[in-house]
Amino acid sequence: xxxxxxxxxxxxxxxxxxxxxxxxxxxxxxxxxxxxxxxxxxxxxxxxxxxxxxxxxxxxxxxxxxxxxxxxxxxxxxxxxxxxxxxxxxxxxxxxxxxxxxxxxxxxxxxxxxxxxxxxxxxxxxxxxxxxxxxxxxxxxxxxxxxxxxxxxxxxxxxxxxxxxxxxxxxxxxxxxxxxxxxxxxxxxxxxxxxxxxxxxxxxxxxxxxxxxxxxxxxxxxxxxxxxxxxxxxxxxxxxxxxxxxxxxxxxxxxxxxxxxxxxxxxxxxxxxxxxxxxxxxxxxxxxxxxxxxxxxxxxxxxxxxxxxxxxxxxxxxxxxxxxxxxxxxxxxxxxxxxxxxxxxxxxxxxxxxxxxxxxxxxxxxxxxxxxxxxxxxxxxxxxxxxxxxxxxxxxxxxxxxxxxxxxxxxx
Ligand code: SF4
Numbered sequence: 001x002x003x004x005x006x007x008x009x010x011x012x013x014x015x016x017x018x019x020x021x022x023x024x025x026x027x028x029x030x031x032x033x034x035x036x037x038x039x040x041x042x043x044x045x046x047x048x049x050x051x052x053x054x055x056x057x058x059x060x061x062x063x064x065x066x067x068x069x070x071x072x073x074x075x076x077x078x079x080x081x082x083x084x085x086x087x088x089x090x091x092x093x094x095x096x097x098x099x100x101x102x103x104x105x106x107x108x109x110x111x112x113x114x115x116x117x118x119x120x121x122x123x124x125x126x127x128x129x130x131x132x133x134x135x136x137x138x139x140x141x142x143x144x145x146x147x148x149x150x151x152x153x154x155x156x157x158x159x160x161x162x163x164x165x166x167x168x169x170x171x172x173x174x175x176x177x178x179x180x181x182x183x184x185x186x187x188x189x190x191x192x193x194x195x196x197x198x199x200x201x202x203x204x205x206x207x208x209x210x211x212x213x214x215x216x217x218x219x220x221x222x223x224x225x226x227x228x229x230x231x232x233x234x235x236x237x238x239x240x241x242x243x244x245x246x247x248x249x250x251x252x253x254x255x256x257x258x259x260x261x262x263x264x265x266x267x268x269x270x271x272x273x274x275x276x277x278x279x280x281x282x283x284x285x286x287x288x289x290x291x292x293x294x295x296x297x298x299x300x301x302x303x304x305x306x307x308x309x310x311x312x313x314x315x316x317x318x319x320x321x322x323x324x325x326x327x328x329x330x331x332x333x334x335x336x337x338x339x340x341x342x343x344x345x346x347x348x349x350x351x352x353x354x355x356x357x358x359x360x361x362x363x364x365x366x367x368x369x370x371x372x373x374x375x376x377x378x379x380x381x382x383x384x385x386x387x388x389x390x391x392x393x394x395x396x397x398x399x400x401x402x403x404x405x406x407x408x409x410x411x412x
Contacts, residue, residue, distance in 0.1 A: 239272030
């Protein structure tokens, strides 16, 4: 419990402290203690969906860290087999000879490329996974697809491994449910731990920043970062947003305190696609995606807003996705600056526009003082950083929370 509580604050330290590099026997003891605790937590998670979402998310993160930091190549190969199934995993050399691919130039090139990387021989290895196990690798064209097998460096598979791990954990939690109510001693222990965990997990299950609780921030767009204000205004104006942008705005609204019911009503009422659709019908279709954001469907994960670098590649950042003339217009017309009667100077505009192509987060960081008249002590790397600073400037976040804000910035 302590380990999982500390993990989001400082994952590297947690791995160092709880899973030290030590002799094998010592390590066996550590892992078996961990397994006992982990099993008890599965029982606790089986009592309530919020705790289930919380546990799946944290253990997923822990799995990723341990895979990266602690497992040696042999252990990694075993993890592949356990999560994808032995029949769906094949070593590169075995694949080559079994399929008579010795003369395949693409495979040779892949091998060459992987061998030219630093640390390639000891820690990295090529591995083949049957395509049915890794659909995101196919859609993102990661690795080399040959005869139904995806061949790539093992590191490329980490996202799919983590997903498979989380799915397995979800099944384990479901199976653990069968044990509940069979023995009084177990039920008493589970109840006690549930109360303790719920105090911690409840904060996260509200899916909002604790220092923003009860502030009704969705009605204060003046503290929205440029990416979110752009999407928010677009949606208010047109009633439409493409899927990825709806997700981005949905993550944000959740984080600033909108409950799942509020979001369901918000998207239902504003979206033009819902004309003629009854609310019950909407809940069954689009409502699924919104409930998913809150970890109430699918993988039961408490999704966070992606950081700026991810938004730049997969979502929407005005500094990345708007053409220079449109960006210039947005930076001057944006209601943030209009509301404050601020007009960026020509020099400031030119600087931000020229920075946007090479360093969008720096351009965004330079926009902040233009809008709020206050400098940042750290450049923007995450939309919540903007939101927290802006809330402080706008008097929505008390000064006493500033320490927390600084800590959260570091976490972001
Ligand atoms: S740099 Fe980050 S916070 Fe700023 S607009 Fe882009 S994604 Fe949003």
